[in-house]
Amino acid sequence: MNFDFSEEQKALQSEVQRFLADRSDLSVARAVLDDASMSHAEAVWREMLELGWAGIAIPEQYGGVGLGYLELCVMAQELGRSLAPVPFSSTVYQFCEAVLRGGSEEQRGAVLAAVAAGETIGTLAFAEGVGFPAPGRIKLRCEQGRLHGEKWPVADAMIADAAVVLAINESNEPCLCLVDLAQDGVQRRALDSIDPTRNQGALVFEGAEAQLLGKAGDSAWAVFRAVLDAAAVLFAFEQVGGAEACLQSAIDFANERNAFGRPIASFQAIKHKLADVYVGNQLALSNAYYGAWALASGADELPLAAAVARVSATEAYENAAAENVQVHGGMGFTWEADCHLFLRRSRSLAVLIGDPGMWKKQITAEFERKVA
């Protein structure tokens, strides 16, 4: 049995953790929260690019570092722990995944090399307002290589250079389109969200030029779902990292705060609450490992493992973030304390790539198929 990350992967994780503790502690997320004109922590992002992080999992033939998903997983856990306000997830888990899984050799060559070189922030644009897209419910059209319609919300819409956009073609088939966002036919509109530490916006396409990524039809939808599965695993690690940070914050506060003549950490209601948070976090981490294994090994059960990782991590993070506020008492409900940063992030990640209910449906459908 070797259900663990390797020594090298753990060393990478420590390195990333040290970097983030040094360059992107919570004051960085807070700065983005407090300053509406800041879309992300540009200086931190630039340093990450210089360290080659954007291309860490991009194959060497496309100019990347050529490490794998497991390395991305440990990085994701640290990014989640630090709340680093950077466009890493949209660029790496979503945009690059879509190009890798759906693009032609030529498209991969061009696009991934630009990401690896730190020249492109990318994103995946799939939502069209309230609800989650399904093949018959997409309105944005791609006609003769031009896009018409609107996508919102889109993560990092205001700062992305390129996007993979889910659309329908002339025959009403779903398709994925690669779009350069720096063109006249693209308008952007910033959106306020519950989690201002991550950028959100709307993308409005009025005849913007686009390239088809792969074929239209069922295969495009399958690529989109596969991208979501991969992203679900990576986001699960971010969520677990955030949940672990919440637990640590609650433990630290509970040990310091006194009430009724003793530390609140000695009250069983608090101890048992934190024990339950720990249990949720451990189950989520263990399920995230399962997702990591499926993703890295290309296992057929990725849709099941990814959904399990996602649901488990979403529940753990939301519970940990809410209980962290609770343990902090009135202080936990202030703007000044950091608790709400995690609370906000836990909820925004819970809906970003589909709500827990949607992923639970996927679990049952996949599991049912496995049971003869």
Place this chain on the structure above:
Amino acid sequence: MDFEDTPEEAEFRAEVKAWLAEQAAEYDLSNHGELSVDQQLALGRAFQARKADRGYAKVTWPRELGGMGGTPMQAVIYDQEEEKYDFPTVFFGISVGMPIPVMRRFATEEQQQRYLVPALRGEEIWCQLFSEPAAGSDLGGIRLRALRDGDDWVLNGQKIWTSWAHISDYGVIITRTDPSVPKHRGMTYFFVDMKAPGVEVRPIQQAAGGGEFCEVFFTDVRVPDSARLGEINGGWQVAIATLMEERFAVTEASGGGASLEDTVRFLRREFDDGESGLDDPIVRDKIAQWYVAESGINNFHARQLTGLSQGQLPGPEAALSKLVIARKLQAQSAYIMDTCGPAGAIYPDHPISRASDYRMAWLEAAGYRIAGGTDEILRNTIAERVLGLPGDVRVDKNIPFEQLG
């Protein structure tokens, strides 16, 4: 990162699988009709002896003691494979799991010669006499007195909830030897002959109907000082060592209830109008929830086994398994009953296996949340020993036992 055995582990697993497959025809309960408890016990003893011959009765122990000199990982592999069958091993779980390893650690060479092998072979069964009417979670509160009389000790008092006491030949016991000191300091640990004069065992019927635990009365029972394990008044250390023994018992994520696969098969049943029970979105949501919990436990175990495979023994975090599994078993079993409507509370007209029937599992789960550490005590363990939070306020600390209310 993978779930694969190392080549050595795989080789051992293959050996175990082959051996177990050979035993199934004779010893697997599902290959027998309905057997009485006595018949099951006889079959279990025979199987236990075969295990010991093979070295599987205690994989990590040396060969001359009925083991095979294997690693902790090999012990887990054996358990994992054995669990796939329905062998009558339930009578020996505690015996071989806790009292016997403690005998090996604390008994004299001579005593070990006498007792270890017969226990591993299932010829003799051992029970664990810890809990008392006034001391369960708070084990330090035991009162059963042991008074020194020459070379002997004389025991008077009562134990309760002692699993399998009625079929046991020996037991390990903690007693109160000095009530004038604070509670954890005045206890002494012995092993006792359950057939000795003055020992009276009365089975207690459990809420789920079974009768596996007992109350045990001690009236002037003489125990030689040579049967003492550990120091006089040093019994607490031996008790802790006993409880630490099986920290990593392999437990199925199903908690011994119906597997999630079987649950899905059951819920998939068709109604007269052609709809399947699985069409209900609420049912589907529950299945997802249980799958997440079950997968979480299985993957948590896989992480722990990875540590074990590399020579690290699991820490107190292992407590989370039972906490999750027992509650899930209770909820899942209840929900299956829900989906049956009023009939959910009715037993079928054919005999049912206690373990896998959801009605029985639902009843048994209530006890599973208590036995071997209650949910609340397990949360305390996690909070204090894993998260480092302060211990509970102890109003009885440093007060002589005899002065406690």
